Every structure is written in C-alpha cells, then in structure tokens.
Amino acid sequence: MLVNTFGNDCRRRFGRRVKKLTLDASFTCPNRDGTLGKGGCSFCHVPSFNNDGKDEASIAAQLKRQMTGAEDELYFIYFQAYTSTYDEVAVLKRRYDEALAMGQVAGLFVGTRPDCVPDEVLDLLASYQRPGLEVWLDLGLQTARDETLRRINRGHDFRAYEDAVLRARARGIKVCTHLILGLPGETATDFAQSHRRVLALGVDGLKLHPLHIVEGSTMAKQWRAGRLETMSLDEYVSSATALIQATPAEVLFHRVTAHARAPLLLAPDWCGHKWLAMTAITQALAQSGGQGSRTDSPYLFESTTKVYL
Numbered sequence: 001m002l003v004n005t006f007g008n009d010c011r012r013r014f015g016r017r018v019k020k021l022t023l024d025a026s027f028t029c030p031n032r033d034g035t036l037g038k039g040g041c042s043f044c045h046v047p048s049f050n051n052d053g054k055d056e057a058s059i060a061a062q063l064k065r066q067m068t069g070a071e072d073e074l075y076f077i078y079f080q081a082y083t084s085t086y087d088e089v090a091v092l093k094r095r096y097d098e099a100l101a102m103g104q105v106a107g108l109f110v111g112t113r114p115d116c117v118p119d120e121v122l123d124l125l126a127s128y129q130r131p132g133l134e135v136w137l138d139l140g141l142q143t144a145r146d147e148t149l150r151r152i153n154r155g156h157d158f159r160a161y162e163d164a165v166l167r168a169r170a171r172g173i174k175v176c177t178h179l180i181l182g183l184p185g186e187t188a189t190d191f192a193q194s195h196r197r198v199l200a201l202g203v204d205g206l207k208l209h210p211l212h213i214v215e216g217s218t219m220a221k222q223w224r225a226g227r228l229e230t231m232s233l234d235e236y237v238s239s240a241t242a243l244i245q246a247t248p249a250e251v252l253f254h255r256v257t258a259h260a261r262a263p264l265l266l267a268p269d270w271c272g273h274k275w276l277a278m279t280a281i282t283q284a285l286a287q288s289g290g291q292g293s294r295t296d297s298p299y300l301f302e303s304t305t306k307v308y309l
Contacts, residue, residue, distance in 0.1 A: 002282060002290035003244055006205060006254040010106075018074045018106050021066045023059060024081040025095045030116065032082070036155035041142075042218035043152060043180070043211065045264065059098045067102075077102075078109040078138075085112040085121045093124055100128065107134040109176075113154075114139055114161035117168065126171040136205070137168050142180045144194035151184055153218070158197070165201050176205030176254050181239050182231040183211055184222075188239045195243050199251070207255040208243065210236045212271040214264045223267055230268040236277060241284040242294075249292035256281055 001008070010018040030036045057065070067075065077099045085092060100108065108128055117137065125135050139161065143149060146157045161177075168175050177198050181191050198206070210231055213223045222228040231239075240256055247253070257277035259265075265272050285291070 001249075002285040003253050003256065004249055004251065004291055006252045009252050014074055014106065016072070016074065018076055019066075019068070020076045020078050020109070021063050022078045022080045023062055023099060025059060025079055025084060027079075027082045027084050027086055029083040029113070030086060031113075031153065031155045041153050042222075043183075043214075045214045045216040059095060060102065063099065063102050067104075073104055074106045075102075075104055076107045076109055077105055078111065080109075080111050083112050083116050084110045086116045089120045089124055092121065096124070096128070100133075105133065107136065109136045109138050111138040111140070113156060114141060114164040115156040117164045119167065122168055122171055122173065125168075125173055129172060134174060136174045136176050137164075138176050138178070138207075139164060140178045141194075141198065142178060143183055143186065143190065144197040145186065145190055148183050148186055148190070162201055165203070169202055174204040175202075176207060176252075177203050178207045178209065179243075180209045180211050181236060181243075184219075184228060188235075188242075191239050191243065192246070195246065199247070203251060205252040205254045206247065208240050208253070209255065209258040210240075210268075210271060210277065212258065212260055212268065213266040214260055215266060216264075220266055232268070233270040233277060233280060237280045237284055240277070240281055241288070244281070244285060244291050245289055245294040247291055248295055251291075253291070 007017065010016075029040060032040045063075075063077070067073070079095075079099070096108065096110075099105075108125075110125060122137075125137065129135050141158075141161045142152070142154065144158045144161070149157055165175050165177075179191070179194055179198070181188075211219075213219050213228070213230060219228055223230075236257070244253065244256065259271050259274045259277075262272060270276050
C-alpha cells in the first residue's frame with residue numbers, strides 16, 4: 001500500500017465505495033462577515049471547491065440530487081462550504097439532523113475553522129457518534145506557521161488549532177487537517193514543520209493541497225501583479241511525497257492533491273488536470289517508498305528550496 005487513503009479504508013471497513021455528498025447549508029464565515037475581517041482568506045473563492053457556488057436548494061434537495069438511488073449505497077454527508085459550525089447550536093442541529101435523516105448515511109463530515117468550534121458545538125457533534133455513524137471534524141489549518149497565517153488573512157493562529165484538536169479528540173471526534181503547500185513566504189522546510197506539529201498533536205486524517213490561484217481571490221491580484229509565484233508540478237510532487245513517507249501508516253489521507261476548473265483557475269496550469277499530480281506522486285512513492293516508510297528519518301528536503309514570495 002503506497003498511501004493509506006480514506007477511500008481504500010472505507011472499502012476495507014464497509015466492503016464497498018462510500019460516496020461523499022457535499023452540502024452548502026448557507027453558512028458564512030467570521031472572516032467574511034466582519035467579525036474577524038472582510039474578504040476572507042487571501043486564497044479563498046468558494047466556487048473553486050463548490051461546483052454550484054452558493055446553493056439555495058434545501059439540504060434534502062441537494063442530497064437527493066447527488067444520490068444514486070441504489071438501495072445498497074452508503075454516503076458520507078459533507079458540510080463543505082464556508083464555516084459549517086458558525087451559527088447557533090440550535091441552527092446547526094437542525095441542519096445536521098435534516099441531512100442525517102436521509103438514510104443510508106455512514107458518517108458526517110463538518111468543514112470548519114479551528115476558531116469556530118466551541119465546546120457546545122463539539123458536544124453536539126459528539127452526540128451523533130454511534131455504531132455505524134462516524135463523525136469527522138474537517139479543520140482548515142493550511143500551515144502551522146503563525147507568520148504565514150497572518151499573511152494569508154486567516155484570522156487565527158496555531159494555538160487555536162491546537163486547542164480545537166485537543167478538545168475534539170477528547171470527545172472521540174475524528175480530525176482531518178488541511179495543509180496547503182506553496183503558501184507565500186514558505187519553503188519545503190516550513191511544510192515539513194507544519195506536518196510535524198500536526199502529527200505531534202494527533203490527527204486521524206490529512207488533506208494535502210497545492211496552492212493554486214483562483215479568480216476572485218486576493219491572491220489573484222497578487223499573481224497578476226507578478227508578486228506571487230506558484231509551485232511547479234515537480235516541486236509539489238517532491239514535497240508531497242516526502243510528507244506522505246513521513247506520515248505514520250495509520251493516518252488516513254483524504255486527499256494528496258487538488259485541482260480547479262477553468263475559468264476559475266489562473267495558476268499553475270497543472271492544477272487543471274485532476275490526475276496529473278496524483279499519477280506523479282504514485283510513481284514517486286513506488287520508486288522510493290510508500291507512506292510510513294521514512295517516519296524515523298529526517299524529512300527529505302533540500303536546504304536550498306525556493307521561497308515563494
């Protein structure tokens with residue numbers, strides 16, 4: 001096994017593929033509504049990861065649109081758009097309950113920020129845990145480097161992530177952490193340090209993303225002005241491969257790359273091809289060792305790694 005992927009883990013546990021159904025439940029974000037700031041994170045533009053942009057259909061309608069209709073199909077419900085814990089607990093419960101009432105549900109994923117998971121919300125998520133239904137907190141960290149978090153306008157620091165993870169795991173909630181490789185000012189050494197700090201806290205899953213520039217984001221303006229570079233395919237594959245090899249075998253990879261569609265995608269061009277990075281990472285792992293093969297050795301990064309400014 002080159003990578004312990006979430007998809008393969010589901011096939012082992014459920015004996016079949018489990019489809020993930022994504023939802024836009026009309027949540028917003030404290031980094032957009034003025035609580036923390038306006039405009040959101042500098043890399044963010046929701047239509048780049050949510051096909052329809054803002055979906056006005058009901059939760060039930062969105063789910064039915066994505067279901068196959070097969071009686072033996074299983075689904076994971078994924079509250080994806082914006083910050084899906086950012087509302088009153090009663091509102092959250094109503095929306096989560098509506099989704100879980102659809103039936104044939106194996107689990108619940110809730111995408112959110114580390115600074116938007118108070119104890120009351122974690123208690124609500126923990127209450128859904130039962131045999132046959134798992135709950136995942138999908139945390140967007142992006143980097144453990146506070147200087148970078150300020151630069152990309154995240155509105156929180158690593159301490160907020162640490163606090164959220166410890167409280168979630170104390171309740172038995174699974175945590176999946178997002179890391180973006182190639183953020184402004186970071187080197188491959190920074191990627192490794194973020195990865196190491198996340199693993200040290202304990203994590204059940206990881207998502208790796210290359211930084212890609214999308215239309216409508218603050219970074220799009222920086223890129224057009226020539227003030228922002230992006231990683232080459234080879235650079236990303238090298239860094240992602242090293243992180244995967246340094247990850248314990250029991251940690252699930254929910255994603256090892258990401259892509260965006262034209263005309264939203266501005267750069268790099270290779271992020272417009274869904275399988276390009278995936279194929280290259282698979283080949284690199286096959287040649288030099290799979291996940292967990294180098295957890296007891298230093299990260300394999302050159303000290304001369306290029307800095308993205």
